[in-house]
Amino acid sequence: MNWLTATKLHQLYTNKSTVSTDQFVSDATIQGFINTTGELCIDGRNVIVNNSREESFLEYYELKYLPKYQRYNALLDKHKLLTDKNGRKKVQVRYEEDELAVLLKLDEQMSDGSVAEIRKQIIEREESIRGVSRMFFFNDEKYLDEKKSLVEALKRVLDIDKLANDKGEQWIYKLTIPNRKLVVLCENLDFLRRPTRPRKYQIELWYAGGRNTPKLEYERTLLDVPIYYSCDWDHDGLEIYQDVKGRLPTIQLLTPISNAINLADSPNHHSYWEELDSTWIDNISEENLSNNHKNIINNLIAKEAWIREEDNDLIEMLISNDAIANL
Template sequence: MNWIELRALNNLYKNGEVKLNDTLAKSGEINYLTNSLRIIDRSYNKLYSLDGYTEIYEKEYLEKYNCYENFLLENGLLRHQIRFEENDIKTLMNIQCWKKEGTLEELRKQIIASDESLRGISLMFFKNDKYLDNKSSLVDALKKILEVEHFSNDRDQQYIYKLECHNPKVIVLCENLDFLTKPNKPRQHGIELWYAGGKNVSKLDYADTRGLPIYYSCDWDFDGLFIIYPLVKKKIPSIQLLTPNGSPRGIEETEHNSRWGNGKDRNIDCILTNQQQHIVRGLIYNNQWIIEESNDLLNMLEILSNK
């Protein structure tokens, strides 16, 4: 859902009716409440709440709507014309949370120092380097939350983000940013974290591991295993893939975009252990994937060191 749909559902809750527009007419959520649950009625130009709507709305929508609205108000982002997707708002809220916790400041300084590109920022926070294209309101919101004046127009960023520590023992290159926003445990255990930006691996030509063991942490999906990891392995032949311990999730139920497809026909067994091959075959067979941030990083490294 986007903010227009969320606001309309709240107006229905407060006023019992709302004017129909093109966004609401095409809304899958509103169509579900209208045609399946039958708690909304629709005329040619209006939506009306029916018996049962108040109960469902208070149970499923009210708390999160108030949370989103308060966040947008507090940060000066609540404007009539905004069309933020619900996940956009959640991402902005996460970034603000990291900032309040103090885990964002080091990354923020690196973003400024590297003159990070808009495409790099898009990939960093949204897992798609083109997601922020033509979304000026969302870009402005990101600048405000991150307290960054501008993003570079260059498409390729050549800067490796690093969460350093005293006396590092190992390096972990992460496909996604999440682990770098939780620095305490990695630092306590001498783990230096790197983030290069998903498929943007060309910068690894210049990576200096200083003789430290280096491991790769990623989403266990088609992109992470069959595209990105082989590219990383060519750049840093000594890198080893960490075996996940997170729970698999259904690709369909999570609306995940990286589907196995012809992954079944690509042979990467030569860079996987027997255990990893077994896990991949199971994920493909069950049409599942494992999200990188669902793993316990320390546990993955501990198991590896005990072998």
């Protein structure tokens, strides 16, 4: 069970109701409460506690789930992992239970001093993310790849400012062109596989590897032309864009021109809108996300749809966004 599911299950304990999401009701534990014990049921857009089984549900939750929820919540609150840098509550906290168990154990070891020597060596040797991953996460050096929030949590628990990133800081793909007029940073590789038309417009294409964005900070002082961002318009795509915007403040988000796709028609797509995404989007500053962008996203959320980056014609999208003129 991940933390999002755990918090919604706790809402059922405290409020007897929570908003239904595909991710929540598909969880094996929640399926058991709904289909096996009948202690929970779906009522329109909500999951609620079955009145006739309320006492049984509360007793079982208090026995099996409440103590763990309280320990993990205290851990996350202690290290300010439930709020952003401005103190506002985060709507996306995605740790898995076994990850939280690792963080909790490390926090206890930090308190009793048993991990002090290892922490000292990590700092002195400038240990990499993969090295630390192998130490603490199931002897798997790649476990922390693509897990930015978990890496941040680990650094806070260990009170370490920086870990070397074997993967994220070492490379960026660029289809360079002399006398470039603008740069387009792409979330996915597809446009870089079709470079002929962009080169006619003196457009340089970059790909930094999805969430592997730290190396972009080194590009900030090298940019001498406008830069635009092309991405999937789904939860993950917009989340990555916020990270990119923080590293390259001048980057501009391209408004897509392709049609939306129903998430239900994309069985192999795994970035779903989540509860409170509309609140998250609405709270982003207009400097980072225009009102027009917010309207498009909220419409996608309401329709449970997304827009695939490669479905756009890149040149036509740039023309539509007034980034280039039609030749």
